[in-house]
Amino acid sequence: MGFEYGKRTKVWCCRDMMGGFNHYVVVKFKDGVAVEELTEGLVKMISGIEHVKSFQWGKDIGGPDFLRQGFTHAFLMTFNGKEEFDAFQSHPNHVEFSKLFSPAVENILVLDFPPTIVKA
Amino acid sequence: MGFEYGKRTKVWCCRDMMGGFNHYVVVKFKDGVAVEELTEGLVKMISGIEHVKSFQWGKDIGGPDFLRQGFTHAFLMTFNGKEEFDAFQSHPNHVEFSKLFSPAVENILVLDFPPTIVKA
Numbered sequence: 076m077g078f079e080y081g082k083r084t085k086v087w088c089c090r091d092m093m094g095g096f097n098h099y100v101v102v103k104f105k106d107g108v109a110v111e112e113l114t115e116g117l118v119k120m121i122s123g124i125e126h127v128k129s130f131q132w133g134k135d136i137g138g139p140d141f142l143r144q145g146f147t148h149a150f151l152m153t154f155n156g157k158e159e160f161d162a163f164q165s166h167p168n169h170v171e172f173s174k175l176f177s178p179a180v181e182n183i184l185v186l187d188f189p190p191t192i193v194k195a
Numbered sequence: 196m197g198f199e200y201g202k203r204t205k206v207w208c209c210r211d212m213m214g215g216f217n218h219y220v221v222v223k224f225k226d227g228v229a230v231e232e233l234t235e236g237l238v239k240m241i242s243g244i245e246h247v248k249s250f251q252w253g254k255d256i257g258g259p260d261f262l263r264q265g266f267t268h269a270f271l272m273t274f275n276g277k278e279e280f281d282a283f284q285s286h287p288n289h290v291e292f293s294k295l296f297s298p299a300v301e302n303i304l305v306l307d308f309p310p311t312i313v314k315a
Contacts, residue, residue, distance in 0.1 A: 137307030187257030
């Protein structure tokens with residue numbers, strides 16, 4: 076169970092090599108919002124922007140509510156680097172979709188970070 | 196820019212086929228906590244539990260604080276299924292490490308969900 080030097084080296088090597096960037100968004104939608112339609116639109120919008128390397132999302136089915144703090148949906152996007160993320164942020168389709176998305180959101184949490192990949 | 200039927204079919208096919216499960220944790224640590232030591236311990240603990248399929252983490256370097264709501268660190272784990280996640284949750288090494296981790300946490304947000312993979 077000791078910390079493996081090889082594994083640790085690999086972690087640092089790959090994070091630096093990849094230079095990846097993650098955009099993690101957690102949302103609680105307002106009551107009455109057509110969430111399925113909205114997420115379908117989101118999927119369509121993101122699928123059409125080549126700067127996004129990977130995208131997955133889901134609806135929490137987890138444990139006690141105090142752990143999710145009222146949030147229900149998680150969206151994780153990865154990029155090859157900060158530049159691709161910036162290009163996504165300012166992409167016209169993203170900006171346009173935000174006008175639809177933002178008013179539907181009651182609470183949102185966003186974390187942007189270069190990931191350390193421990194297990195791929 | 197129309198929604199591609201093939202792509203949509205693939206999404207549903209793969210989510211169901213994979214039966215994966217995601218465990219996404221966002222944390223704000225208490226002041227004075229030795230965060231680097233703690234995350235190193237976390238990496239060691241998770242690396243030693245085979246039920247975890249993938250694991251990455253990072254520290255937010257993003258935009259305005261109102262979007263991260265005081266949270267600083269994201270920890271993203273994936274599993275082949277809910278059973279593997281449950282095995283991780285109750286794993287002795289996890290339970291033991293939680294005794295060290297929990298007191299260091301000022302705020303925590305957890306979302307657990309079967310992911311829809313849009314772009315892999």
